[in-house]
Amino acid sequence: MTDMLGAGERTREGLRERKKARTRASIREHALRLFREQTYQGTTVEQIAAAAEVSPSTFFRYFPTKEDVVLRDDFDARLFEALERQPPGLAPISAIRAAVKDALATLTPQEWVEFRESADLSFSVPEIRSRALDELAHTVQLMADALAKRVGRAPDDLAVRVIAGAVLGVIITVTMPWTDLAQDKGGEDAFRRVDEALALLEAGLAL
């Protein structure tokens, strides 16, 4: 009987875990490379699996859908943590601006490359863009909760939601490639633009 093991109480991080992490990374890297070489739509899961030397079945065990190879990253989590680290005195939008800056600073150059690469795909491939939008919206929702705690209001306080929502919308608007504004894809100055826009928002967005 396996009674004593309880619920994963004892799982040390052994060879197994390391191997899984490697496989996962391998799949993602090969996928991104193939997407770069032959476009997203032009690449089949079968090809990715073959390149990463796993079976298609295994691919789907690591990523629930083809889209998730691009979308899954932990940036949201970092952003969230960075926000909680901001001094309580800071006004909501200032805190968010600072948190974005801090979170970006934690990226290694390697991560930065991957980040930009998936950002590019998130803009150019419609299916991915939609889902990225959905997840962004969800993240900002969580951010609203954190914001509410900061300023000591109820989590569903409308004013707090409105601020979070405004931030969300501004990010979307300034980032998405529908306007000439964002024509440079997701370069460095995408973030500068986001920051400028948030500054405007902070100033009270009078026209």
Add this chain to the structure above:
Amino acid sequence: MTDMLGAGERTREGLRERKKARTRASIREHALRLFREQTYQGTTVEQIAAAAEVSPSTFFRYFPTKEDVVLRDDFDARLFEALERQPPGLAPISAIRAAVKDALATLTPQEWVEFRESADLSFSVPEIRSRALDELAHTVQLMADALAKRVGRAPDDLAVRVIAGAVLGVIITVTMPWTDLAQDKGGEDAFRRVDEALALLEAGLAL
């Protein structure tokens, strides 16, 4: 030769057009009914086609994807027109609030039912929600153009984009079912909430 016909110059609205419109409506109605009865995911295109008495091929001739049966509506267009009808003196966000109100007023009771039904699906079915979000974002982008013209600024003026973005985000935030705020699905007071939120935004969203 069909020279004299020019480019649809002469196309009177004959039996053909009427039949197409009927088929299209039939497909959508049967689809929405089946979605209601057996959920969206639980309904196959084949079933919809059978119910509407057309072949699956024909289904895809009328709607590019299964999602589009839910998404295709012309509300965006009406909202857009309503915005252009607002008096030029009105401040941007006031104009948008008024436009939303006016556009909703143009819906017939029948349209209102369908509108709410697809809104519900847009909230509950992830794939549809993502796409709805994407289209909403796109619409607001167009709205920003209109806004820019209203206030006589360049179409890519950052301040204008920020305002449009803020409106977009607020609508998303207050509408989407991630928070208890929106727990009632897309009821009447979803629109009341949107209006309240926009009012807050208009007031300058200081906390």
Add this chain to the structure above:
DNA sequence: CACACTTTTGGTAGTGACTCTCATTTAGGT
């Protein structure tokens, strides 16, 4: 009404993402 002409339709045969199931392998601990 019969005649060409065009549009609309149905059917068939794919492709590709994803699911389920089951037998085989492989790591972890005894």
Add this chain to the structure above:
DNA sequence: ACCTAAATGAGAGTCACTACCAAAAGTGTG
């Protein structure tokens, strides 16, 4: 070496969607 649990691979199947072609139906003309 031995047992257990997790990870993998392989096969069959579903479903959205595409490409293609042949049958049918609407439309204007003599």
